[in-house]
Amino acid sequence: MKPLKIKISAFGPYKTCIDIDFEMLGESGIFLITGDTGAGKTTIFDSISFALFGEVSGSNRPVPSVRSDFADNDTETFVELEFTHKNKKYKIRRNPAYERTKKRGEGTTKTSADASLEYDDKVISGTKNVDIKIEEILGINSKQFKQISMLAQGEFLKILFAESKDRTEIFRRIFDTDIYNQIAKRLADKTRIAKAELEQLKDYFAINSSNIVWKDGIQSVQPKDVNELFIQEILEKLQQEIKINSEQFEKCQEQISKQSDENSKIEKEIMAQKDKNDKIDRCQKLQEEQKVLQEKQEDIKQKEILIQKSQEIINKILPKEDKKKELEKEISQKQKVLQDISEKIELGKKKEEKFKQILELIEIIKVQFQKYSELKDGKTELEDKIKKLQVIIKEQENKKIASENAQKLEVEWEKLSTEVLEKEKEFFKEQAGILAEKLKENEPCPVCGSLHHPNLAIKSTSVLTKEELDNLKEKEEKSRKTLTDATNKVTEINSKIETLIKEFGEKPDVELYNKKYLEISEELEKAYNQLNDNYKQIMLKDIVIESFEYDIFKEKITNKISKEREEFLKLQTQQEENKKQIDELLQKQEKAQNDYQNTLKELGFENEEQYKKSVLNNLQIEIFSKEIEKYKTDVTINATKLEEIQKEIKGFEKVDLTAKIQEFNNKKQKLEDMRKQQMEYHRIFENNNRILVDLQTNSKKLDSKIKEFTMVEDLSKIANGTVYGKRRIEFEQFVQASYFDMVIIEANKRLLKMTDNRFLLVRKESSERVSDKIGLELEVIDNYNGKRRDVKSLSGGEAFKAALSLALGLSDVIQSYSGGIVVDTMFIDEGFGSLDTESREQAINTLNQLTDNHKLIGIISHVTELKERIDKKIIVTKSTEGSKITVES
Structure with a gap:
C-alpha cells in the first residue's frame, strides 16, 4: 500500500482541511516529517490508519477524540485517502462519530460514523462493509498494519531491552501466540481434573471394598491402599467369599423345604378336626334355636x-x-x-x-x-x-x-x-x-x-x-x-x-x-x-337532580295509581267468590262428620277415642305382619339346617386341639427363623456380588484413568516447562523463540551494515540455574573482541541502531506471515537524536537500501541535522489557530 494524496479535515491539531500530495515526494526514498513537539507529526500516520481501518496508532488516542478542538462549527471532520495497491488505485473517505454545537438554538447535534470506498467504478458504503473490503484488499488488519508500517522508538526499544517475561507479553500481542499459552493452561487444568477424577475413583474403590461382608466381618480400606495389585487380590478373595455365600444359601433352602412340608401336614390334621368340632357346635346351636321358636308359637x-x-x-x-x-x-x-x-x-x-x-x-x-x-x-x-x-x-x-x-x-x-x-x-x-x-x-x-x-x-x-x-x-x-x-x-x-x-x-x-x-x-x-x-x-335515590323531567315523572305516577285501582277491584271480586266457596265446603264437611259418627256407633264404639284404642293402626299391622312372616321363615330354615347337620356329624367325636396347635406354632416359628437366615445369606450374596461387578467394571476405568493422567501430566509438564531436571521453556516461549530467531536473522542484515560489521544480535539459550525460564533473552556479539554481552550495555546510539534493526526485522517477519503482503510505505517515529553523525549516516543508508524496491520511508523527527540531510520534507507548523502543513520535494 502506497499513499498518493490525503485530505485531513478538522482532525487532531488541524483546524481546516489540509492536503498532502505524497506523489511530490517521489516513487521511493526517504522523506522527513518535521515540526515542533505536539504540532501533529504523528497525526499524519494516525490519519492514514484512521482512513483505512477507523483506528489511530496510539493506544491513548481514542477515535471519538480525533475531532479538532480548533475546528469551526461548520467544518466537517473527515479523512480522504487516495492510495495504490498492486498497481490499482483506491480512494477511501471516512469520518468518525462526533458532536458539534447546533447552528441554530442551544445544545449539540451528533454526526454518525461513516465510510465509503471507490475503485474500478465501484462504490462501497457503510463503515462495516468498507472495513471488511479494506482487510480483503490489503490482506492485513489494523493491528498488523501498525506493526508493519509504524516503527515508534518507544515501542521497538521496549522489544530490545525487555526482560524475557516482558518480551513474552510483547510477542504474544504481535504474533498472537496466546493460543499456545492457553493450550498450556488447558493441559494444566486437564491434569488437575484427571488427578481429581483418579482420586475420586480410588475413594470409590476404598468405600466399596470397605462394604464387603466377609465371614470374619467388615474390613476398612483406605484410598492410599488402592492400587492394581490390591484390586487383583481383593477380586480373587471376593469371588471365593461369594461362592461360600451361595453354598450357605442353598443349604438353608433345603432345610426350609423339609420343615415347610412337615408344617403343612400338621396344619391339615388340625384343620380337619377343627371342622368336625365346628359342625358339632353348630348342631347344638340349631337345637337351642328350635326350642325358642316353639315357645313363641x-x-x-x-x-x-x-x-x-x-x-x-x-x-x-x-x-x-x-x-x-x-x-x-x-x-x-x-x-x-x-x-x-x-x-x-x-x-x-x-x-x-x-x-x-x-x-x-x-x-x-x-x-x-x-x-x-x-x-x-x-x-x-x-x-x-x-x-x-x-x-x-x-x-x-x-x-x-x-x-x-x-x-x-x-x-x-x-x-x-x-x-x-x-x-x-x-x-x-x-x-x-x-x-x-x-x-x-x-x-x-x-x-x-x-x-x-x-x-x-x-x-x-x-x-x-x-x-x-x-x-x-x-x-x-x-x-x-x-x-x-x-x-x-x-x-x-x-x-x-x-x-x-x-x-x-x-x-x-x-x-x-x-x-x-x-x-x-x-x-x-x-x-x-x-x-x-x-x-x-318520593324515593328517587338514583335520579340526578340536573336531569329531572317533571311531566314524564308525573305521568308515570298517575299511571301507577290507575293500575293499583284496577288491581284493587279485581281482588275484591276474588274475595267475594272465595267466601262463597268456603260456605259450601263447610256444609259438606258437616254432613261427612255425621256419616263418620254414625258408622262408629254401628260398629259398637261410643266415640273416636275408643275406636283408636281398640283397633291396630296401619303401622302396627305392618310390624306384626313382618314379625309373623319372619317367624314362619325362621322355623322352616331351622328345620332344614338341623336335618342336614345331623346327617353330617353322624359318627363324629369332639376333640381338644390345644396341644396340637401349640406344637404347630412352635414349628412355624422355627420355619420363620430359617427364612430370616436365608434372607441374610441372600443379602450378603447380593451385596458382595454387586460390589464384585462394580469393582470389575471400575478396575478398567481406573486403569484407563491412570494412563490418561500420566499422559496429560507429561504433556502439561512439557508445555508449562516443569519437566524435572530440564530447562524451563514453556510451549508459547518455544513458538515465540522460533519467531524471534527469524526476526534476529532479518535484524542482523541491517545491524551489520549500520555498525560496520561490529555487532550481531543473538538469542541467549542457556542459564546458570535449571529452574530459570529461558528462550527470549537477547545478547549482542561484539566482533571486535568476539565476546557476548547484554544488549543493555550498548550506548544510546548503538541501542537505537539495534532497536531499529530489530523493528525492521520484525516488520519483515510480520509481512511474511501476512500472506507475503508488501507495504510500500513505512514510518519511523523519532530516535535519531541519540546518533552521532556517522551512525546517523549509516542508519539513513540502511533505510535508503530499503527504498530500492520502490518503498517510501517517512522519518518523524525534529532533529535539525536530518532537516539538512533529507531534502524531501513534510513540515508541520503549530499555531494558536491549529497546525498547518507544507511539502518540500
Missing part, C-alpha cells in the same frame, strides 16, 4: 287374629274418615287464599295514598328545580369571570419574576463586559512575553532575526491566553444575548396583561367576585339540599 297365633279383626273394622270406617279429612284440608286452603287477598287489598289502599302524596311533592319540586337551575347558571357565569381574573393575576406574577430576572442578568452582563475590556488591555500588553515563550536558541527571532536571545521578555502568570480571552468574550456575548431575551420577555408579558384586562371589560376586583361567588354557592347548596330531601321522600 302361641304369641304369633294371637297377633294373627288381632290383625284380621282390625282390618275388617278399618275397611268400613276408613272411607268415611278419608272424606272428612279431605274436606277439612280443602277448607283450610281456601281460608289461606282469602287471607292473602285481604292483605293485598289493604296494601293497595296504602300505595294509592302514597302515590297521591308523591304527586303533591312533584308540584313543589317543579318550583324548586326552576330556582336551582337559575342559581346554577349564575354560578357558572361567575366561575368564567373568576378564571379570567386568575389568568390576569398569574401574568402579573410572571411579570414581576421576569423583571427581577432581567435586573439580575443586567448586573451580570455589566460585570462581564467590564472584565473583558480589562483583560483585553492586559493581553495586548503581554504579546512580547508570549512571543518570547516560543523562541529557541540558534533559531532566528521573527521580529529581529537574532539567533541568540539573552534577555527574553517574561510573560505574566496572571494574563489570560488568547484561548482564555476568547472564551471570556464568548461568555460575555452569551450573557448579553440572555439579557436581551429576558427584557423582551418582560415586554411581551406586559402587552399580554393589557389585552386580558381589555377583554375582561371592567376593573378586576378579586375580593368583590369572590364574595359574590361565596353567596351564590351558599344559595345553590341550600336549593340543592331542599331538592335532595324531596327526592328522597
Whole structure:
C-alpha cells in the first residue's frame, strides 16, 4: 500500500482541511516529517490508519477524540485517502462519530460514523462493509498494519531491552501466540481434573471394598491402599467369599423345604378336626334355636287374629274418615287464599295514598328545580369571570419574576463586559512575553532575526491566553444575548396583561367576585339540599337532580295509581267468590262428620277415642305382619339346617386341639427363623456380588484413568516447562523463540551494515540455574573482541541502531506471515537524536537500501541535522489557530 494524496479535515491539531500530495515526494526514498513537539507529526500516520481501518496508532488516542478542538462549527471532520495497491488505485473517505454545537438554538447535534470506498467504478458504503473490503484488499488488519508500517522508538526499544517475561507479553500481542499459552493452561487444568477424577475413583474403590461382608466381618480400606495389585487380590478373595455365600444359601433352602412340608401336614390334621368340632357346635346351636321358636308359637297365633279383626273394622270406617279429612284440608286452603287477598287489598289502599302524596311533592319540586337551575347558571357565569381574573393575576406574577430576572442578568452582563475590556488591555500588553515563550536558541527571532536571545521578555502568570480571552468574550456575548431575551420577555408579558384586562371589560376586583361567588354557592347548596330531601321522600335515590323531567315523572305516577285501582277491584271480586266457596265446603264437611259418627256407633264404639284404642293402626299391622312372616321363615330354615347337620356329624367325636396347635406354632416359628437366615445369606450374596461387578467394571476405568493422567501430566509438564531436571521453556516461549530467531536473522542484515560489521544480535539459550525460564533473552556479539554481552550495555546510539534493526526485522517477519503482503510505505517515529553523525549516516543508508524496491520511508523527527540531510520534507507548523502543513520535494 502506497499513499498518493490525503485530505485531513478538522482532525487532531488541524483546524481546516489540509492536503498532502505524497506523489511530490517521489516513487521511493526517504522523506522527513518535521515540526515542533505536539504540532501533529504523528497525526499524519494516525490519519492514514484512521482512513483505512477507523483506528489511530496510539493506544491513548481514542477515535471519538480525533475531532479538532480548533475546528469551526461548520467544518466537517473527515479523512480522504487516495492510495495504490498492486498497481490499482483506491480512494477511501471516512469520518468518525462526533458532536458539534447546533447552528441554530442551544445544545449539540451528533454526526454518525461513516465510510465509503471507490475503485474500478465501484462504490462501497457503510463503515462495516468498507472495513471488511479494506482487510480483503490489503490482506492485513489494523493491528498488523501498525506493526508493519509504524516503527515508534518507544515501542521497538521496549522489544530490545525487555526482560524475557516482558518480551513474552510483547510477542504474544504481535504474533498472537496466546493460543499456545492457553493450550498450556488447558493441559494444566486437564491434569488437575484427571488427578481429581483418579482420586475420586480410588475413594470409590476404598468405600466399596470397605462394604464387603466377609465371614470374619467388615474390613476398612483406605484410598492410599488402592492400587492394581490390591484390586487383583481383593477380586480373587471376593469371588471365593461369594461362592461360600451361595453354598450357605442353598443349604438353608433345603432345610426350609423339609420343615415347610412337615408344617403343612400338621396344619391339615388340625384343620380337619377343627371342622368336625365346628359342625358339632353348630348342631347344638340349631337345637337351642328350635326350642325358642316353639315357645313363641302361641304369641304369633294371637297377633294373627288381632290383625284380621282390625282390618275388617278399618275397611268400613276408613272411607268415611278419608272424606272428612279431605274436606277439612280443602277448607283450610281456601281460608289461606282469602287471607292473602285481604292483605293485598289493604296494601293497595296504602300505595294509592302514597302515590297521591308523591304527586303533591312533584308540584313543589317543579318550583324548586326552576330556582336551582337559575342559581346554577349564575354560578357558572361567575366561575368564567373568576378564571379570567386568575389568568390576569398569574401574568402579573410572571411579570414581576421576569423583571427581577432581567435586573439580575443586567448586573451580570455589566460585570462581564467590564472584565473583558480589562483583560483585553492586559493581553495586548503581554504579546512580547508570549512571543518570547516560543523562541529557541540558534533559531532566528521573527521580529529581529537574532539567533541568540539573552534577555527574553517574561510573560505574566496572571494574563489570560488568547484561548482564555476568547472564551471570556464568548461568555460575555452569551450573557448579553440572555439579557436581551429576558427584557423582551418582560415586554411581551406586559402587552399580554393589557389585552386580558381589555377583554375582561371592567376593573378586576378579586375580593368583590369572590364574595359574590361565596353567596351564590351558599344559595345553590341550600336549593340543592331542599331538592335532595324531596327526592328522597318520593324515593328517587338514583335520579340526578340536573336531569329531572317533571311531566314524564308525573305521568308515570298517575299511571301507577290507575293500575293499583284496577288491581284493587279485581281482588275484591276474588274475595267475594272465595267466601262463597268456603260456605259450601263447610256444609259438606258437616254432613261427612255425621256419616263418620254414625258408622262408629254401628260398629259398637261410643266415640273416636275408643275406636283408636281398640283397633291396630296401619303401622302396627305392618310390624306384626313382618314379625309373623319372619317367624314362619325362621322355623322352616331351622328345620332344614338341623336335618342336614345331623346327617353330617353322624359318627363324629369332639376333640381338644390345644396341644396340637401349640406344637404347630412352635414349628412355624422355627420355619420363620430359617427364612430370616436365608434372607441374610441372600443379602450378603447380593451385596458382595454387586460390589464384585462394580469393582470389575471400575478396575478398567481406573486403569484407563491412570494412563490418561500420566499422559496429560507429561504433556502439561512439557508445555508449562516443569519437566524435572530440564530447562524451563514453556510451549508459547518455544513458538515465540522460533519467531524471534527469524526476526534476529532479518535484524542482523541491517545491524551489520549500520555498525560496520561490529555487532550481531543473538538469542541467549542457556542459564546458570535449571529452574530459570529461558528462550527470549537477547545478547549482542561484539566482533571486535568476539565476546557476548547484554544488549543493555550498548550506548544510546548503538541501542537505537539495534532497536531499529530489530523493528525492521520484525516488520519483515510480520509481512511474511501476512500472506507475503508488501507495504510500500513505512514510518519511523523519532530516535535519531541519540546518533552521532556517522551512525546517523549509516542508519539513513540502511533505510535508503530499503527504498530500492520502490518503498517510501517517512522519518518523524525534529532533529535539525536530518532537516539538512533529507531534502524531501513534510513540515508541520503549530499555531494558536491549529497546525498547518507544507511539502518540500
